Amino acid sequence: MLHVQNLSGGYDKKHPAVHDVSFQVEKGSFFALLGPNGSGKTTIIRLLMGVIPISSGGALLDGKPIDRYSSVELAQKVSVLSQENQMGLDFTVEEIVALGRYPYQAKRLFHEESETDREAVKEAMKLTHLDSYKSKPFISLSGGEKQRVLLAKALAQEPELIILDEPTNHLDIKHTLEILDLLKKLQKEKNLTVLAILHDLNIASIYADALGMLKQGKLIQISEGFLKNDEELLRKVYETDLHIAAHPEMAKMQVSFMPRQQITSKRVSTSPFSVNEEKDRLILQFDSQLRTLALGKDGDGLAWSAGMMCTNIISNAEVPEHYIRWEYPESSIECIQEDLLGSSCILMKHWDGAEVHLALFTEFPLSDIDLMNLSISITESRMKLYPVSMTGRIVVGTDRSKRKNKTDEMKKVFLEELKIWVLAKVQNLR
Numbered sequence: 001m002l003h004v005q006n007l008s009g010g011y012d013k014k015h016p017a018v019h020d021v022s023f024q025v026e027k028g029s030f031f032a033l034l035g036p037n038g039s040g041k042t043t044i045i046r047l048l049m050g051v052i053p054i055s056s057g058g059a060l061l062d063g064k065p066i067d068r069y070s071s072v073e074l075a076q077k078v079s080v081l082s083q084e085n086q087m088g089l090d091f092t093v094e095e096i097v098a099l100g101r102y103p104y105q106a107k108r109l110f111h112e113e114s115e116t117d118r119e120a121v122k123e124a125m126k127l128t129h130l131d132s133y134k135s136k137p138f139i140s141l142s143g144g145e146k147q148r149v150l151l152a153k154a155l156a157q158e159p160e161l162i163i164l165d166e167p168t169n170h171l172d173i174k175h176t177l178e179i180l181d182l183l184k185k186l187q188k189e190k191n192l193t194v195l196a197i198l199h200d201l202n203i204a205s206i207y208a209d210a211l212g213m214l215k216q217g218k219l220i221q222i223s224e225g226f227l228k229n230d231e232e233l234l235r236k237v238y239e240t241d242l243h244i245a246a247h248p249e250m251a252k253m254q255v256s257f258m259p260r261q262q263i264t265s266k267r268v269s270t271s272p273f274s275v276n277e278e279k280d281r282l283i284l285q286f287d288s289q290l291r292t293l294a295l296g297k298d299g300d301g302l303a304w305s306a307g308m309m310c311t312n313i314i315s316n317a318e319v320p321e322h323y324i325r326w327e328y329p330e331s332s333i334e335c336i337q338e339d340l341l342g343s344s345c346i347l348m349k350h351w352d353g354a355e356v357h358l359a360l361f362t363e364f365p366l367s368d369i370d371l372m373n374l375s376i377s378i379t380e381s382r383m384k385l386y387p388v389s390m391t392g393r394i395v396v397g398t399d400r401s402k403r404k405n406k407t408d409e410m411k412k413v414f415l416e417e418l419k420i421w422v423l424a425k426v427q428n429l430r
């Protein structure tokens with residue numbers, strides 16, 4: 001539908017804000033333009049809409065150069081929701097939405113409103129849940145409500161292509177998802193094509209069919225979604241430490257950011273683990289929440305945990321929130337704490353007369369995959385020493401809060417060392 005070809009231009013002829021940008025937005029698809037502040041996202045839209053002059057290259061809209069469309073023709077095909085939501089006059093919500101019908105009224109002698117216009121306005125207000133705002137003055141609305149009104153205006157225009165500059169600006173999470181779900185619905189049901197500037201990488205990853213990443217006026221990557229391999233690229237573009245991991249429920253990747261403050265913060269204690277023993281329980285408390293993997297009887301898989309509470313079965317003690325529960329019978333739990341290659345590690349083990357249970361926590365930062373592999377290798381070590389029927393619970397955990405610059409090589413050496421340590425400690429447990 002929209003083919004942008006070697007587009008360059010901006011505000012200063014000598015220094016164009018956008019250089020040689022090419023991308024395609026297929027009909028009925030959702031293309032997200034991403035990039036840090038000042039990278040040229042809005043400028044691309046301004047160039048496409050003829051607000052500022054193109055210095056070279058251009059764009060085809062349904063095969064015709066976009067600058068050959070008259071403004072009314074263009075407005076019947078494309079609507080734009082820009083960042084500026086300051087409307088000068090004191091219009092009501094309905095009047096603002098009705099402005100979206102102007103391209104259809106422009107050619108009529110008295111610009112009169114038709115039944116189709118009224119229906120389109122009504123439908124757009126219904127879709128954006130604005131029925132009850134109909135008579136309210138636009139200027140009396142909150143930033144988020146104004147944004148919804150402007151989206152309704154853009155939808156009343158019944159475009160084939162909708163261009164949105166940060167459509168979820170000012171919106172809370174409920175309204176953000178509502179707007180994007182609506183766009184997705186229109187994309188599916190009406191074959192609407194969407195080109196949106198989004199700042200939230202995770203929202204873009206969930207909703208967009210294609211992502212275009214801009215840096216300093218250049219489009220440096222177009223992809224169908226983020227991959228684990230994009231971490232380095234995103235770190236450079238956003239100059240921020242971040243990590244990419246799978247969404248817990250969807251086949252989409254999500255980006256999580258690491259605050260600088262914590263990365264450089266100094267250690268306050270020598271170990272991130274503290275152990276308190278009371279008469280019928282043993283409480284292991286973590287400095288900050290650890291990423292844990294609990295497998296076996298009652299294990300609840302991957303979680304963020306604040307600690308582990310080992311309770312004697314007969315005590316029925318209440319386990320605090322975000323604590324792993326570990327029940328044990330009369331036998332005692334052995335707890336070994338050691339520094340391995342400068343990282344504090346703690347191993348808890350017990351033999352309940354039938355099964356061997358192990359919990360291993362380390363402050364070395366590991367990924368979810370590392371935790372899974374670690375639990376597999378602990379299971380294997382245990383199976384070398386004890387019959388399969390004795391395999392009880394396994395819990396492994398890692399501290400990602402003080403993530404230091406650990407290389408893959410350091411991780412490999414650490415994991416090897418850890419496995420040897422665990423194997424040595426679980427011998428003669430019975």
Ligand SMILES: Nc1ncnc2c1ncn2[C@@H]1O[C@H](COP(=O)(O)OP(=O)(O)OP(=O)(O)O)[C@@H](O)[C@H]1O
Pocket residue numbers: 010011017035036037038039040041042043044
């Ligand atoms: N009206 C203007 N006059 C001169 N330079 C401008 C103007 N608007 C933007 N620029 C410059 O053009 C470059 C690209 O700006 P643009 O607004 O396209 O970035 P953006 O990616 O949309 O940023 P943001 O995420 O902050 O909205 C920036 O260096 C900016 O300073």
